[in-house]
Amino acid sequence: MIVWFTTAQVAVAVLAGLLCLALGFAGRKPSDLSLGALAVVELLLIAQLIAAIVAPAVGNEPVGNMLEFYTYLVSALILPLAAAFWALIDRTRWSTVILGTAALAIAVMVYRMQEIWVTPLG
Amino acid sequence: MMNNTETAPTAHPTPEAQPTRISGIGRVLVAVYGVLALAATGRSFVQIVGKFSEAPLAYTLSALAAVVYIVATVALIRSGSGWYRVAWIAIGFEMLGVLVIGLLSVFDPQLFPHDTVWSYFGRGYLFIPLVLPILGLWWLARHRPARAA
Numbered sequence: 001m002i003v004w005f006t007t008a009q010v011a012v013a014v015l016a017g018l019l020c021l022a023l024g025f026a027g028r029k030p031s032d033l034s035l036g037a038l039a040v041v042e043l044l045l046i047a048q049l050i051a052a053i054v055a056p057a058v059g060n061e062p063v064g065n066m067l068e069f070y071t072y073l074v075s076a077l078i079l080p081l082a083a084a085f086w087a088l089i090d091r092t093r094w095s096t097v098i099l100g101t102a103a104l105a106i107a108v109m110v111y112r113m114q115e116i117w118v119t120p121l122g
Numbered sequence: 123m124m125n126n127t128e129t130a131p132t133a134h135p136t137p138e139a140q141p142t143r144i145s146g147i148g149r150v151l152v153a154v155y156g157v158l159a160l161a162a163t164g165r166s167f168v169q170i171v172g173k174f175s176e177a178p179l180a181y182t183l184s185a186l187a188a189v190v191y192i193v194a195t196v197a198l199i200r201s202g203s204g205w206y207r208v209a210w211i212a213i214g215f216e217m218l219g220v221l222v223i224g225l226l227s228v229f230d231p232q233l234f235p236h237d238t239v240w241s242y243f244g245r246g247y248l249f250i251p252l253v254l255p256i257l258g259l260w261w262l263a264r265h266r267p268a269r270a271a
Contacts, residue, residue: 067172071164078160086153094146098153105157108248 001117002051002060006110009044013107016041020100030087030095038099041106042080048110049073064116072116076109148261152198155258158250159191162239180238183223187239190215194258203267210262217255220244224252 016037023034052073056062062069083102087095166184174181190212197209224243226233237246244251 065168065172068168071168075160075164079157082156083153090149092146092149094149097147097150101150101153101157 001048001055001062001114003114005051006048006114009048010107010110012044013041013103013110017100017103017107020096020103022100024093024096024098024100027093028096029091029093030099034096034099035084035087038080038084038103041103042077045073045077045080045106045110048113049077062117063120064118065121069113069116072109072113076106076113079106148198148265151254151257151261152195154250154254155191155195155198158247158254159188159195161247162188162191165239183240184238187216187219190219198258201267206262206267209258213255213258213262216251217259220251220255 019037020034023031028034052062052069079102083095083099087099162184166181166188169177169181169184194209194212194216197205197212220240220243223238223240227241228243239247239251243249
């Protein structure tokens with residue numbers, strides 16, 4: 001993984017999460033702003049997926065458990081889609097809170113993915 | 123996407139015709155259960171595919187925990203006294219699991235050398251597995267079905 005990119009990704013996910021939580025607790029329904037924030041998080045995850053596939057070929061070799069790494073990555077990719085789907089069906093402020101919860105969960109998962117990438121098997 | 127007026131009747135049900143048990147902030151509880159179900163399923167997938175023979179007991183337990191989280195998530199969403207009972211059983215099982223496995227892993231680490239979702243009271247998951255059943259049981263106690271289905 002590319003450390004600076006991963007760090008930026010965690011920061012964006014945390015900011016998106018806090019933004020959605022704040023909007024949700026302020027009583028806002030899911031909007032272009034909150035859904036857009038999740039869309040940015042999802043796009044960065046797709047970029048991370050591409051980077052993870054390409055990285056070993058250009059000398060950025062993972063040493064950790066790749067099965068675990070990709071399980072985290074695929075789960076993280078599903079979360080914004082599930083949260084956004086929920087937000088489109090259930091038009092209440094709690095859906096905005098759920099968008100924020102998903103973004104914060106993704107921040108933790110990406111941090112964990114970085115640990116897995118650099119932790120040798122064994 | 124979807125016509126808002128069309129979905130309005132189900133979004134704001136009368137107490138008599140509530141289509142789902144959970145409304146308001148309880149939906150956040152359901153969403154967190156969903157995330158934990160996904161996390162537990164992912165981990166047990168990794169454990170069983172990658173290294174099942176190392177610790178069959180711990181990893182079978184992980185898979186069982188994952189299934190129970192999925193059942194609890196579904197039971198919280200569905201209405202009716204049957205699903206209400208299922209939710210009680212599933213969340214009660216989680217509460218029991220995290221307490222028993224948590225205590226065992228603290229006092230006899232030899233028994234569980236490999237992590238499960240419940241080891242050390244769910245330390246690997248920010249103690250969410252410990253907090254969530256408490257919130258879930260509290261929620262269920264506060265929101266009994268008005269009458270038997």
